[in-house]
């Protein structure tokens with residue numbers, strides 16, 4: 001199922017920027033199909049090419065702000081929004097900068113979340129995007145932990161947070177952190193996909209850590225929705 005308009009999918013993403021992938025699409029589809037984007041004040045945390053924020057704007061969001069630590073991503077997101085003909089305010093800085101402009105009705109995020117065992121010999125082809133876009137520290141949670149623990153503070157009453165990540169990054173931990181912050185959190189979408197280049201390179205390590213059954217080369221992506229009352 002694909003709801004993103006093909007003319008909104010950036011065709012020109014520089015090598016320094018995460019090319020939209022299955023996780024981007026699953027997040028867009030889930031948020032769009034929820035029907036809550038129209039007129040909403042939206043934040044796209046870790047925007048990369050801008051694809052998620054652009055889709056939210058195209059779905060009728062009242063305003064969209066996007067944030068990324070990488071200057072190349074900020075430049076690409078601005079240019080992609082202009083090409084798509086939608087209004088997205090793109091800010092350079094960590095996702096925590098979103099606090100300056102909140103609260104938001106809807107927050108969307110596809111952060112770096114892949115467990116990273118810091119092996120210098122590892123060879124991952126550039127098609128995967130830059131390491132900053134996917135590496136999430138040893139357990140994949142260097143951004144997920146603080147994000148799930150604090151995002152409730154960025155949400156307006158009645159607001160919703162949509163987060164995509166891998167099964168290998170601690171789905172139960174995200175749910176628990178969001179619930180501890182008094183959000184009503186559940187997995188609302190799942191998609192099994194073949195390993196891309198990053199997990200293919202890390203599969204032997206994941207097998208050794210027992211996060212991955214020997215020989216399996218698929219992962220499940222999940223989208224978590226967390227609502228503030």
Ligand SMILES: C[S@@+](CC[C@H](N)C(=O)[O-])C[C@H]1O[C@@H](n2cnc3c(N)ncnc32)[C@H](O)[C@@H]1O
Nearest residue numbers: 018020024046047048068069070094095110133
């Ligand atoms: C997986 S990519 C997602 C890009 C885009 N949202 C998408 O779905 O295709 C993650 C993005 O997070 C950015 N990033 C990494 N650490 C960040 C941080 N602390 N604050 C904001 N952005 C960050 C990276 O530069 C990268 O563009």
